[in-house]
Amino acid sequence: MARIKPQTLLLQSKKKKGPTRISVTTIILCNLFIVLIVLSLVATYRHWSQRSRKQEEDGLLNHEVVDSYVDPKKFDLPSFAILNTSKGSITVELYKDASPEVVDNFLDMCQKGHFKGMLFHRVIKNYVIQAGDFQRLGAAEDWTSKIKPHGQSPKHEAFMLGTPKTKSDHKGFELFITTAPIPDLNEKLTIFGRVVKGEDIVQEIEEVDTDEHYRPKSPIGIINVTLKRQL
Known part of the structure:
Protein backbone atom coordinates (compact mmCIF):
# COMPACT_ATOMS: atom_id res chain seq x y z
CA MET A 1 0.00 0.00 0.00
CA ALA A 2 1.02 3.49 -0.76
CA ARG A 3 1.55 5.63 2.21
CA ILE A 4 -0.66 8.74 2.47
CA LYS A 5 1.14 11.92 3.20
CA PRO A 6 0.24 13.98 6.25
CA GLN A 7 -0.75 16.97 4.09
CA THR A 8 -3.26 14.84 2.19
CA LEU A 9 -4.77 13.59 5.46
CA LEU A 10 -5.14 17.17 6.66
CA LEU A 11 -7.00 18.17 3.51
CA GLN A 12 -9.29 15.14 3.73
CA SER A 13 -10.12 15.90 7.39
CA LYS A 14 -11.07 19.52 6.48
CA LYS A 15 -13.44 18.31 3.76
CA LYS A 16 -15.32 16.08 6.26
CA LYS A 17 -16.06 18.95 8.67
CA GLY A 18 -19.65 20.39 8.94
CA PRO A 19 -20.82 23.58 7.24
CA THR A 20 -19.30 26.89 8.22
CA ARG A 21 -21.16 28.71 11.05
CA ILE A 22 -23.23 31.88 10.17
CA SER A 23 -22.09 34.93 12.04
CA VAL A 24 -24.27 36.61 14.70
CA THR A 25 -24.28 39.84 12.71
CA THR A 26 -25.75 38.10 9.68
CA ILE A 27 -28.53 36.55 11.80
CA ILE A 28 -29.43 39.92 13.34
CA LEU A 29 -29.53 41.61 9.93
CA CYS A 30 -31.77 38.89 8.52
CA ASN A 31 -34.16 39.17 11.47
CA LEU A 32 -34.30 42.95 11.12
CA PHE A 33 -35.05 42.60 7.43
CA ILE A 34 -37.92 40.18 8.17
CA VAL A 35 -39.31 42.49 10.88
CA LEU A 36 -39.23 45.45 8.48
CA ILE A 37 -41.11 43.46 5.85
CA VAL A 38 -43.79 42.43 8.39
CA LEU A 39 -44.19 46.00 9.69
CA SER A 40 -44.47 47.29 6.14
CA LEU A 41 -47.19 44.76 5.35
CA VAL A 42 -49.11 45.65 8.56
CA ALA A 43 -48.88 49.39 7.83
CA THR A 44 -50.09 48.87 4.28
CA TYR A 45 -53.04 46.77 5.48
CA ARG A 46 -54.06 49.38 8.06
CA HIS A 47 -53.82 52.20 5.54
CA TRP A 48 -56.09 50.53 3.00
CA SER A 49 -58.45 49.26 5.69
CA GLN A 50 -58.92 52.76 7.17
CA ARG A 51 -59.29 54.28 3.72
CA SER A 52 -61.96 51.78 2.78
CA ARG A 53 -63.82 52.34 6.08
CA LYS A 54 -63.68 56.12 5.64
CA GLN A 55 -65.07 55.87 2.11
CA GLU A 56 -67.96 53.75 3.40
CA GLU A 57 -68.70 56.21 6.23
CA ASP A 58 -68.50 59.20 3.87
CA GLY A 59 -70.83 57.50 1.45
CA LEU A 60 -73.31 56.67 4.21
CA LEU A 61 -73.12 60.21 5.61
CA ASN A 62 -73.65 61.77 2.20
CA HIS A 63 -76.59 59.46 1.63
CA GLU A 64 -78.17 60.49 4.93
CA VAL A 65 -77.59 64.18 4.24
CA VAL A 66 -79.25 63.87 0.85
CA ASP A 67 -82.19 61.98 2.30
CA SER A 68 -82.89 64.35 5.23
CA TYR A 69 -80.87 67.31 6.41
CA VAL A 70 -80.99 67.85 10.16
CA ASP A 71 -80.13 71.26 11.53
CA PRO A 72 -77.89 70.53 14.56
CA LYS A 73 -79.12 73.67 16.32
Whole structure:
Protein backbone atom coordinates (compact mmCIF):
# COMPACT_ATOMS: atom_id res chain seq x y z
CA MET A 1 0.00 0.00 0.00
CA ALA A 2 1.02 3.49 -0.76
CA ARG A 3 1.55 5.63 2.21
CA ILE A 4 -0.66 8.74 2.47
CA LYS A 5 1.14 11.92 3.20
CA PRO A 6 0.24 13.98 6.25
CA GLN A 7 -0.75 16.97 4.09
CA THR A 8 -3.26 14.84 2.19
CA LEU A 9 -4.77 13.59 5.46
CA LEU A 10 -5.14 17.17 6.66
CA LEU A 11 -7.00 18.17 3.51
CA GLN A 12 -9.29 15.14 3.73
CA SER A 13 -10.12 15.90 7.39
CA LYS A 14 -11.07 19.52 6.48
CA LYS A 15 -13.44 18.31 3.76
CA LYS A 16 -15.32 16.08 6.26
CA LYS A 17 -16.06 18.95 8.67
CA GLY A 18 -19.65 20.39 8.94
CA PRO A 19 -20.82 23.58 7.24
CA THR A 20 -19.30 26.89 8.22
CA ARG A 21 -21.16 28.71 11.05
CA ILE A 22 -23.23 31.88 10.17
CA SER A 23 -22.09 34.93 12.04
CA VAL A 24 -24.27 36.61 14.70
CA THR A 25 -24.28 39.84 12.71
CA THR A 26 -25.75 38.10 9.68
CA ILE A 27 -28.53 36.55 11.80
CA ILE A 28 -29.43 39.92 13.34
CA LEU A 29 -29.53 41.61 9.93
CA CYS A 30 -31.77 38.89 8.52
CA ASN A 31 -34.16 39.17 11.47
CA LEU A 32 -34.30 42.95 11.12
CA PHE A 33 -35.05 42.60 7.43
CA ILE A 34 -37.92 40.18 8.17
CA VAL A 35 -39.31 42.49 10.88
CA LEU A 36 -39.23 45.45 8.48
CA ILE A 37 -41.11 43.46 5.85
CA VAL A 38 -43.79 42.43 8.39
CA LEU A 39 -44.19 46.00 9.69
CA SER A 40 -44.47 47.29 6.14
CA LEU A 41 -47.19 44.76 5.35
CA VAL A 42 -49.11 45.65 8.56
CA ALA A 43 -48.88 49.39 7.83
CA THR A 44 -50.09 48.87 4.28
CA TYR A 45 -53.04 46.77 5.48
CA ARG A 46 -54.06 49.38 8.06
CA HIS A 47 -53.82 52.20 5.54
CA TRP A 48 -56.09 50.53 3.00
CA SER A 49 -58.45 49.26 5.69
CA GLN A 50 -58.92 52.76 7.17
CA ARG A 51 -59.29 54.28 3.72
CA SER A 52 -61.96 51.78 2.78
CA ARG A 53 -63.82 52.34 6.08
CA LYS A 54 -63.68 56.12 5.64
CA GLN A 55 -65.07 55.87 2.11
CA GLU A 56 -67.96 53.75 3.40
CA GLU A 57 -68.70 56.21 6.23
CA ASP A 58 -68.50 59.20 3.87
CA GLY A 59 -70.83 57.50 1.45
CA LEU A 60 -73.31 56.67 4.21
CA LEU A 61 -73.12 60.21 5.61
CA ASN A 62 -73.65 61.77 2.20
CA HIS A 63 -76.59 59.46 1.63
CA GLU A 64 -78.17 60.49 4.93
CA VAL A 65 -77.59 64.18 4.24
CA VAL A 66 -79.25 63.87 0.85
CA ASP A 67 -82.19 61.98 2.30
CA SER A 68 -82.89 64.35 5.23
CA TYR A 69 -80.87 67.31 6.41
CA VAL A 70 -80.99 67.85 10.16
CA ASP A 71 -80.13 71.26 11.53
CA PRO A 72 -77.89 70.53 14.56
CA LYS A 73 -79.12 73.67 16.32
CA LYS A 74 -82.73 72.55 16.03
CA PHE A 75 -81.80 69.04 17.07
CA ASP A 76 -80.22 70.32 20.29
CA LEU A 77 -83.26 72.35 21.30
CA PRO A 78 -85.77 70.76 23.70
CA SER A 79 -88.70 69.14 21.90
CA PHE A 80 -91.08 69.00 24.85
CA ALA A 81 -92.24 71.30 27.63
CA ILE A 82 -94.00 70.13 30.78
CA LEU A 83 -96.29 72.75 32.30
CA ASN A 84 -96.51 71.84 35.96
CA THR A 85 -99.77 73.44 37.08
CA SER A 86 -101.67 73.52 40.36
CA LYS A 87 -104.05 70.96 38.80
CA GLY A 88 -101.35 68.64 37.41
CA SER A 89 -98.83 68.35 34.59
CA ILE A 90 -99.51 69.16 30.94
CA THR A 91 -96.89 67.91 28.44
CA VAL A 92 -96.68 69.67 25.10
CA GLU A 93 -94.67 68.83 21.99
CA LEU A 94 -93.05 71.92 20.46
CA TYR A 95 -93.21 72.60 16.70
CA LYS A 96 -89.58 73.62 16.24
CA ASP A 97 -89.74 73.41 12.44
CA ALA A 98 -93.15 75.00 11.88
CA SER A 99 -92.75 77.94 14.31
CA PRO A 100 -89.01 78.27 15.05
CA GLU A 101 -89.05 81.93 16.15
CA VAL A 102 -91.98 81.49 18.52
CA VAL A 103 -90.47 78.31 19.97
CA ASP A 104 -87.12 80.08 20.49
CA ASN A 105 -88.92 82.91 22.29
CA PHE A 106 -90.92 80.45 24.40
CA LEU A 107 -87.79 78.49 25.38
CA ASP A 108 -86.00 81.72 26.27
CA MET A 109 -88.92 82.73 28.49
CA CYS A 110 -88.90 79.30 30.16
CA GLN A 111 -85.19 79.57 30.96
CA LYS A 112 -85.75 83.02 32.44
CA GLY A 113 -88.51 81.65 34.71
CA HIS A 114 -91.15 83.84 33.08
CA PHE A 115 -93.95 81.28 33.53
CA LYS A 116 -93.36 80.54 37.22
CA GLY A 117 -96.50 81.50 39.10
CA MET A 118 -98.32 82.60 35.93
CA LEU A 119 -102.10 82.31 36.29
CA PHE A 120 -104.69 80.99 33.88
CA HIS A 121 -106.62 84.24 33.84
CA ARG A 122 -109.12 83.32 31.12
CA VAL A 123 -111.08 80.06 30.87
CA ILE A 124 -113.75 79.74 28.19
CA LYS A 125 -115.44 76.35 28.00
CA ASN A 126 -115.32 74.60 24.65
CA TYR A 127 -112.88 77.22 23.46
CA VAL A 128 -109.55 78.00 25.15
CA ILE A 129 -107.76 78.38 28.42
CA GLN A 130 -105.40 81.35 28.54
CA ALA A 131 -102.40 82.10 30.75
CA GLY A 132 -100.40 85.30 30.87
CA ASP A 133 -100.73 88.85 32.13
CA PHE A 134 -104.21 89.12 33.64
CA GLN A 135 -104.04 92.92 33.41
CA ARG A 136 -103.97 92.67 29.62
CA LEU A 137 -107.55 91.59 29.03
CA GLY A 138 -107.43 90.60 25.43
CA ALA A 139 -108.39 88.73 22.41
CA ALA A 140 -110.13 85.58 23.65
CA GLU A 141 -113.27 87.27 24.95
CA ASP A 142 -113.61 89.35 21.80
CA TRP A 143 -113.02 86.35 19.56
CA THR A 144 -116.00 84.50 21.06
CA SER A 145 -118.35 87.30 20.06
CA LYS A 146 -116.90 87.92 16.60
CA ILE A 147 -116.33 84.40 15.31
CA LYS A 148 -119.04 82.88 13.17
CA PRO A 149 -118.89 79.20 12.29
CA HIS A 150 -118.15 78.35 8.66
CA GLY A 151 -118.70 74.93 7.15
CA GLN A 152 -115.32 74.52 5.45
CA SER A 153 -113.23 76.96 7.48
CA PRO A 154 -109.74 76.04 8.64
CA LYS A 155 -109.77 74.89 12.25
CA HIS A 156 -107.35 74.65 15.11
CA GLU A 157 -107.84 71.28 16.71
CA ALA A 158 -108.37 70.80 20.41
CA PHE A 159 -105.35 70.74 22.73
CA MET A 160 -103.17 72.95 20.52
CA LEU A 161 -100.69 75.37 22.12
CA GLY A 162 -100.55 78.88 20.67
CA THR A 163 -99.80 82.52 21.26
CA PRO A 164 -101.35 85.65 19.69
CA LYS A 165 -99.86 86.83 16.41
CA THR A 166 -100.38 90.48 17.26
CA LYS A 167 -97.27 92.10 18.71
CA SER A 168 -97.27 94.77 21.40
CA ASP A 169 -94.83 96.69 23.55
CA HIS A 170 -95.54 94.24 26.36
CA LYS A 171 -92.61 91.84 26.76
CA GLY A 172 -94.69 89.01 28.17
CA PHE A 173 -95.81 85.81 26.53
CA GLU A 174 -99.46 84.76 26.32
CA LEU A 175 -100.26 81.05 26.26
CA PHE A 176 -103.44 79.63 24.75
CA ILE A 177 -104.49 75.99 24.83
CA THR A 178 -107.52 75.23 22.69
CA THR A 179 -110.11 72.92 24.25
CA ALA A 180 -112.13 72.36 21.07
CA PRO A 181 -111.66 72.72 17.30
CA ILE A 182 -111.80 76.49 16.75
CA PRO A 183 -112.80 77.92 13.33
CA ASP A 184 -110.75 80.66 11.71
CA LEU A 185 -108.15 81.28 14.39
CA ASN A 186 -105.28 81.07 11.90
CA GLU A 187 -105.19 84.84 11.68
CA LYS A 188 -105.27 85.21 15.45
CA LEU A 189 -102.98 82.54 16.90
CA THR A 190 -99.59 81.15 16.03
CA ILE A 191 -99.70 77.47 16.90
CA PHE A 192 -96.32 76.27 18.14
CA GLY A 193 -97.15 73.01 19.91
CA ARG A 194 -99.75 70.48 20.95
CA VAL A 195 -100.66 68.67 24.15
CA VAL A 196 -99.45 65.06 24.06
CA LYS A 197 -100.11 64.21 27.70
CA GLY A 198 -102.34 65.78 30.32
CA GLU A 199 -105.45 66.44 28.22
CA ASP A 200 -107.47 65.54 31.33
CA ILE A 201 -105.71 68.35 33.23
CA VAL A 202 -106.64 70.81 30.47
CA GLN A 203 -110.26 69.66 30.70
CA GLU A 204 -110.19 69.95 34.49
CA ILE A 205 -109.01 73.55 34.21
CA GLU A 206 -111.67 74.17 31.58
CA GLU A 207 -114.42 73.07 33.99
CA VAL A 208 -113.58 75.47 36.84
CA ASP A 209 -116.11 78.10 37.87
CA THR A 210 -115.57 81.52 36.30
CA ASP A 211 -117.09 84.98 36.60
CA GLU A 212 -118.79 86.95 33.84
CA HIS A 213 -115.38 87.87 32.40
CA TYR A 214 -114.31 84.20 32.17
CA ARG A 215 -111.86 84.62 35.02
CA PRO A 216 -111.52 81.59 37.35
CA LYS A 217 -113.01 82.26 40.79
CA SER A 218 -110.20 80.23 42.36
CA PRO A 219 -106.62 80.88 41.20
CA ILE A 220 -105.09 78.25 38.92
CA GLY A 221 -101.50 78.74 37.86
CA ILE A 222 -98.34 77.34 36.37
CA ILE A 223 -95.87 76.33 39.07
CA ASN A 224 -92.94 75.93 36.67
CA VAL A 225 -91.99 74.59 33.24
CA THR A 226 -89.64 71.65 32.64
CA LEU A 227 -87.94 71.34 29.24
CA LYS A 228 -86.95 67.97 27.75
CA ARG A 229 -85.32 66.83 24.51
CA GLN A 230 -87.29 63.60 24.59
CA LEU A 231 -89.82 61.90 26.81
